[in-house]
Amino acid sequence: MSKIILLIYVFEQYMVSDHPKHSPDVSLPTDQNEEFSCVFRTRLGHHYLLYGAEMDGLKIDDKLTNTEEPINDAGKLKDLLEKGLAKFVELKSSADASINKREWSKICRFKSLRWWVQCYMGGIQEVVCGYRGEDGIIRSLQTFRVETLPQLGQGHWNPDVCLDYCSRFLDLVTNHVSNGPDEVIWSFIWNPQHPDNIEIGQVNKDSQYSFLHRWFTDEFKKNAKRKSDTSPSSLRESSDKSKAKVKIG
Template sequence: MDFSEQDVDIFGDDFGHGEEEEEDEQPRGGDDEEIGSPDSSGSSSASSSSSSSGSSSARSSSRSSSEGGNDDAGEAADSASGRVDDEDLEEEEGDLFGPDNEDYVRTPARSPFTVPVLPSIRITNNHTRGSFGRGRGGLLPRPGYPPRQNYGFGNKFSFGNGRHDERFVSELRLTKSEETLSRKSIQFQEPCELACYSRVEGGDVHFDDRSLRLFKRLVSEDVGADLNKGFASFVEKKDLGSDGFGDLLACIRNANIPLQNIHFVTFRNNLNKIMATAYIRNEPWKMGVHKRNGVVYLDVHKLPERPQSEIDRRRCYWGYAFENLATENSGEMGEDGKGIDANMEFCSVIKTKLGAHRVLMGAEMDCCDSTDDGRKFYVELKTSRELDRRTEERYEREKLLKFWIQSFLAGVPYIVVGYRNDAGILLRTERLRTTDITQRVKMKGYWQGGVCLAFADEVFCWLYGTLKDNEDYVLQFVHPFNRLELLRAQTSPEAINTHVATLSYS
């Protein structure tokens, strides 16, 4: 697991370059989704919406990259350390809409491209777990799984047919094959870190990087470790709701990041959900949508979850335990096993551009490493059940898609996966380059990163052109999973109200 003399290019040499322009939750530890086990629950999908973090120390150059239908994306520029001042935030003349932003705010509710489409369901005679149980009738229950009890599904969220709900505003239907989206080439600008903040033990937030952990390069030496250690005293992650979004907004204000030309402010977790929907159509989600002074704020909404069993909680904990094992400056675990608090976290505030849409996002980072010349880069830590011939396909179709989206959006070049058995024993570790993931699945035709970017571009065009200023909405993806629905909301989070009021007085 030696990172010396490794470049940190997240896009890869095989990817085409875009035009020169100036300028991401899976929760920490909660990504240990069970693959292929009949009693598995996939309980690890808690949101990373309450990610937190502080002032930044790393910055990327502003070279943009292009990702087309052949899953190509531009080569990332090298990172350099230093603060970003106001001059660095100005858009260059080559910007798609210019520095005054006037053209963008007149964005119609339709992209200039054809309507977004999702992949058609592939019919297969392979009835193993890797085929997802798909058939001509659509998604079938997975073998060994009890039927869902309306946790995230049902009338409470789908409102029957969305058009019958009095709050209904608009819908974006998703019906055809992926060929339309694969023909589009959407530029994605290399992420640039502007600030960061840290949440420490007790919940206090500091606008610095004191909670950022260092990657332990020799983590492979810990193979055989018991990830159950400390489970009895584990401090589980609290659901901060919109207060977590308020911490992100407070960091933006503290760093004096101008929002005049920003179109979307969000946690990366919301972008993960939107992009993954291009392929994963059986996972419901929702988010708050609030437009203020031309800026769209996307607030994470957590769907109700079914009650977790003991094994569900333990599998979730194994992810946190691996993170603790794979970082050098994590809390020391005593003889009694105490030491892991899921609420201590570091969040990077990143500016990027997807197509014409300028995005400011908060992204929780697991840890960082540095190159031999001192350039800092982030590393994602994941856990997974050990693979076998029955589970590898689903792993590559679904989990690697989520891994790639999460890392690509925030410019994270490496993912380190800890594979464990059903008893929570670490069996092996694997380092993945973010760019190599797309090459790995492209040969098998499972998914294309360019399709995910093109789909997100369509959603952003539809959203920005539909929303009215100073109004509040809920965006949701619900059963029968063939459309996105935009519903009117009656209230807005106090965190956003406070944020907008503070900006108006400054």
């Protein structure tokens, strides 16, 4: 693991605590395996999605800083979020953009897109970026509202294009998975050298990609309502669905 990645973990440790009334406990060793995740259910076009996302932290309303009640209970957390007393925050790190114009250009062109995609799908409202000096130490912080990130990347990327691409990719997935046998594991590979193509293949169920337990798939199949959707005409694919290259766009 690189030094920069380790420093990012330390940065996160200094930024969050286990309770709004407590200060961060920086005496504890960093644990890269520890995480807090939420499960989301949403709709994109005619697709219903269920997915998990790791959360870095919560910003708690000042009214709750004196409470002794634990807030890591799922029901309590949901109540706070619905009442607007808490919101998710994403922590990021970057080279100091105030003294490095190239770094600010990278944030506008590339990082703002990655931040927006991650936060938009996770319902995160703010990104707190820590700017590093040459020694790797965080020297300053800047908060970005997620809703303003598309303005930051204006002229470089468009959120509507991103959502449309995702929707058409899900059309592609639905077309293949719904027409294939239940025991088949499909792989969808995107190569940045050929950004308009997605390679589709079948994977052995004993491979590293077979991570779902049988009890889960049995229960899922019992309760799921399968929907059959035809792929849009803009998706051009080869006749061999076991291994095909598909162009989106």
